[in-house]
Amino acid sequence: MTKALERREKLRADLIQAAEQMIAARGLAGLKTRDLAREIGCANGAVYNLVTDVDELVLRVGSRTLLRLDEALSAAVSAGEPSPREALVRIAIAYCDFAAENLQLWRALFEHRMAADKPLPDWSVNDQMQLFRHIYQPLAALFPERSPEELGITARSLFSAVHGMVTLGLEQKLVAVPLPALRKEIATLVRAMIDGLIAQAA
Template identity: 30%
Template sequence: MSPRRAAVLRDGGGEQSLRAHLIATAERMISEHGTIGLTVRGIAREAGVADGVLYNHFADKEELLAHALRARVRAVERGLSGLPEPGGGTVEGNLRAYITHGLDLHRAVLPAFAGLLAQPQVLARFADLGGPGENWRDQLIGYLRAERELGRLAPEAPVDAAARMIVGVCHEAVLSLLFHGAVTPDAVPVAPDEVDALVAAVLDGVGR
């Protein structure tokens, strides 16, 4: 987009339109190239605006990157299968679906987060953008608590601990691929039989 076109976007749609354009541009750059080396100048050039324009719409680079990172996560989530509802199907099958969803999500977004480890302010801003119950971890905890209320898990089942176990496996599996430079669209961080083993390990502790 040329600077002239960006100005038209700003004037025709209001300030929020150009702000959304900048977020979408940064999100696309993260999707295509990751976050390492991502600069304000690079985002501005890709968006077709002067460098200083970004600071008319964001307090700083960290705010823009946090919003772009959130947009990237949401884009990945839209491409994944929906999560099962409590009370439907079997707990075993539903947990497999949650674990597979989590592995696919982490495989897609963790490289972007890893590129920002040296910029903790971006990650802190990103964390502040999410509302309660929005992310996969919160949805997993909510699902397990609901199943406990429905009586499909033991009344005293430590579901928060079970969720931490599942989240930890997803983190560890994808981080292992990342450290070996093997995070690719077709990489499988955990084999299906290992997912089954994780489900069994969780339910041995919380199943009726």
């Protein structure tokens, strides 16, 4: 790699890191390329020599967030050998805790919208879909008779239920729920859903 390419890659990494810090501090709406350029010491227009556009920059930050979320979910089930049911409970609680501890970056994952005619790049879709293995694998152990398609739908439904509780529970409004209570309610929800699915299968 030439010196020029090395400098460009370092500046690009600095840009993504600065964007991550800015979103964490200000939220997605507070992300300003002019401020980023000043932060990393380049001209405002030079930002677009490092990333295609703001969408790519937000998605690159999102990939870093998803990687850390992946690590948090993996760590949640690494201690001991929880049953598939309890693994799903641990994963759900870990998801809640990660959202609470990384609120603005977590929100940015869902607040960011691409233009209707602009598809997500394959690398970003892959980053997102990789996380579903944490839900899919315990479900496959619990329901071996289900097809991959059925398991995929169940995994998404379970995620949607937990995500909805986390989203509303962490809102800084009247619906906000204290974190210990939210964690407890999420655990109750996941156990109830799994027990209901087991009963239905029987």
